[in-house]
Amino acid sequence: DTAVSQTPKYLVTQMGNDKSIKCEQNLGHDTMYWYKQDSKKFLKIMFSYNNKELIINETVPNRFSPKSPDKAHLNLHINSLELGDSAVYFCASSQDLGITEAFFGQGTRLTVV
Amino acid sequence: RKEVEQDPGPFNVPEGATVAFNCTYSNSASQSFFWYRQDCRKEPKLLMSVYSSGNEDGRFTAQLNRASQYISLLIRDSKLSDSATYLCVVNSYSGAGSYQLTFGKGTKLSVIP
Numbered sequence: 001d002t003a004v005s006q007t008p009k010y011l012v013t014q015m016g017n018d019k020s021i022k023c024e025q026n027l028g029h030d031t032m033y034w035y036k037q038d039s040k041k042f043l044k045i046m047f048s049y050n051n052k053e054l055i056i057n058e059t060v061p062n063r064f065s066p067k068s069p070d071k072a073h074l075n076l077h078i079n080s081l082e083l084g085d086s087a088v089y090f091c092a093s094s095q096d097l098g099i100t101e102a103f104f105g106q107g108t109r110l111t112v113v
Numbered sequence: 114r115k116e117v118e119q120d121p122g123p124f125n126v127p128e129g130a131t132v133a134f135n136c137t138y139s140n141s142a143s144q145s146f147f148w149y150r151q152d153c154r155k156e157p158k159l160l161m162s163v164y165s166s167g168n169e170d171g172r173f174t175a176q177l178n179r180a181s182q183y184i185s186l187l188i189r190d191s192k193l194s195d196s197a198t199y200l201c202v203v204n205s206y207s208g209a210g211s212y213q214l215t216f217g218k219g220t221k222l223s224v225i226p
Contacts, residue, residue: 101159
């Protein structure tokens, strides 16, 4: 039974398209995150939400818009995709905003062509 | 200066060898520390937390030196299954009652038969 699940696992799309990645956690956690891992394998936080409320919004283009309909879901919508958006996007969750372990989804490998 | 720095490797070691990874962090107010493991094309998973007193989990020993802002991971009797990228992770206060995990770029380990 997957704790943090995200879909799709692979996404290949053309420049200029709009796409969404969905994430759900069944751990009962309050906090969810989106991370981006680029081609150099560097894992960098994009957003964090706590109980559906945006907490962290790193320097991310406003083409990226997270949406949290409830605390178990955090979706990521990307408008006008660019080549540089190609990366692996990981959703994660933690019990709360404090000093706790993060559990990651399997990742979505986005390729923009 | 990068927030969390690691030697990227790769470390190529024979089975049974002992290998040590080092990590330094720049934020002296960091609260907690972890080692995560990431297998190729997989999500990061917590390997172990790191405590000031040092802690051991089987063949793995983690150490923290707050004064030097230095974290280490020692793997004894390396197994083929230890081949992965090891991520040094620091949790620091980021305001608004929340903490943020900052990842190092990871150290790649290959254990050779």
